[in-house]
Amino acid sequence: MFVLLASSSMLHAQHWISTGLRGGAGINLVKGNSLKSQLEPSGMLDVDYTYYWRLRHLELGIQTGVLVGYTSGGYLSSINESYSNTDYLGNQMDYTITASRVFEQTHSVAIEVPVMFALRWQGLVFNAGVKVQVPVWYSNKQQISDDLSIAATYPAYGVTLVNQPITGCLNAADLMTSGRQDVADVSLLLSTEIGYEWTLTPADRVGLVAYFDGAPYCHMKSSNAATNIIQVAPISDATNPVPTVAVNTLVGTRVQKMNYLAFGVKVYYRFDVQRHMK
C-alpha cells in the first residue's frame, strides 16, 4: 500500500519528528501457582520519526523511533511449602513453611523500538504496529509477612521445631530482600495509539494519544531453577549445625508464563523537519 501511495503523483512526502512523554500503568499477566499480579506505574521518554505521505486531508505514513523508560510489576501470593531434608546424621526432617503474604515488586528500564503504521486525518491520530522491547536494567524487592513459620518435624521422634536457628529461621531483616535477577527476555509487543493532534503552526503540532501495548508471547526467561521461595539447606556441619535459609523470588519460583500489558496516555510535540530546516 505504501508503494502504491508513494508512486502516486498526488502524494506529498513529509518528515516529522516528535518527542513526548508517556505514562500509565503496566501489568505482567502471569500464570502460576496461587499467584496474582498487580498494576504498577510505567513511564517512557518517546522520540519518534514519522514519514508521511499526504493525500488531501489524509496523512498516511510509517513511524519508528526509540523509547526509553521505566516499567514495573507487582506480584502477590502466600507461602505454603512442604519438603524434606536429611541431616548429616541421616535424620529425616519434614519442613512445612507458611506465610500469609509475600509481595514482590519489580523495577526495570527498557528500550523499545516501534515500527508502526501511522494515520492522521483532521487532527485525529491512529497508529498501530509492533514494538521490540529490550530490558536493559532490572531490580526487585520482595517482602514476606512477619507471620512466616518454618516448622521442621523429626518424624522418627514425633517432635516439631518451629522457627529455631537449628532447623532454620529468618529474622525480620531477612524478610525483606532485593536483587537484580532479570526474569524478562526480549519481547515483541503489539501496540496501538489513538488520539488527537493540535496544529500550532503548519510545522508544529502537539498531541495527546492513548496507547495500549500487549505481548502476545511469553517473555519470561526460563533460567530460574528454584522451586521453593524459602529453601532450607540440610544440616551438614557438625560444628555449626545451623542450616542456611535461601529466600528466592516469587517470580523466580512461581511464574510459569508471563505476558506484559501496558496502557496510558502520551503527550508530545511534533515538528516538520523540512519546514524547520528552510
Added chain:
Amino acid sequence: MKRYIIYIILSTLSLGAAAQAASPRAGYKTDTLECGSLFTIKATPIEGYRFVSWDDGSTDSVRVMDAHENAVYIAFFASNCAEWANWPVIVLYDWLLMLDVKTINNTGYFFDEKDVTWYRVVGEQDSVAAEIKDDAVVGTGYYLTLEQSFKNTGDYYAEVDLSTSGVAYVCNDVMRSVLVHYAGTEPEHIVQLWPNMAMQGGTMKLVGLDPDEETQISVYSTEGHLMESFTVTGETTWLLRAGAVGGCYHVHVSSPSVETVLKYVVYAK
C-alpha cells in the same frame, strides 16, 4: 473342717512391709485358714514405692476377705518418679534435646507440649519428692535448644506432668527423662534401658552404647545373682530379654567412658 491355702503375692516391683514381716520368702505370704474365716490383706509399700492395685482391679490397699477357696492375691506396686527417670531423650548435634515422643507414645503415655518442662541441674539433681527444688527451669515443650552448643553448659532433664491426661499413671503423675550430661565439654554417653518395665520374657533395648568402645553388660537378679553377661563392641543398641521371674533386675554397664547400673522391673502376673 476344710482348709484353704491363701497366697498373697506382692509384685516384685517392691516388697511391701507387710509381706516382709510375715513371709519366709520376700514378696510372698502364705497362710492356711479355716473355711469361712475372715482375714485381712494389706498392701503397704516401702519407701519410694506406691500401691497401685490388686490383680482383680481393686485399689483398696486394705481388704477383708472370706476364705472359701484356695486363692492367690497379687498386689501391684509402682516406683516413685525418681525410679522412672528413664524417658528417652534424643540428643542431636549437641544443640538439640528432644523427648522421644513417638517412642513414649507407643508405650501408652500421651501428653501435650505444655506438659513438658526442661530443667538444668543446680548442684545435685532435685529428687521428685524433694520439698525444696532448686533446679532451674530452662524451657517448656517437647524439645530444648539454647541456640548454641550444650557443651559445658550443665546437665539437663525433662519432667512431664501427666495429671491432666485423665489417665491414672504412677509416680504422682510426673514422669522424668534421663539426665543428659553436658556439664563437661564433651557429653557423656547416655545409656538407657527402654522400656525399663516389661512382662516376663519381654524385650528391652539398651541404647546409647559407644560403638568404639568395648562394653561389658551384666544382668543381675533380684537376689543379686549374675544371670547373664555380654561383651559388646561396634554396637549402639543391645537387646535384652526380661527375666522369667517377676522382680527388680539390675543391669551393670561398664566401658571406658560409662559406668552405670540400670534397673528394670518384670511384672509377675
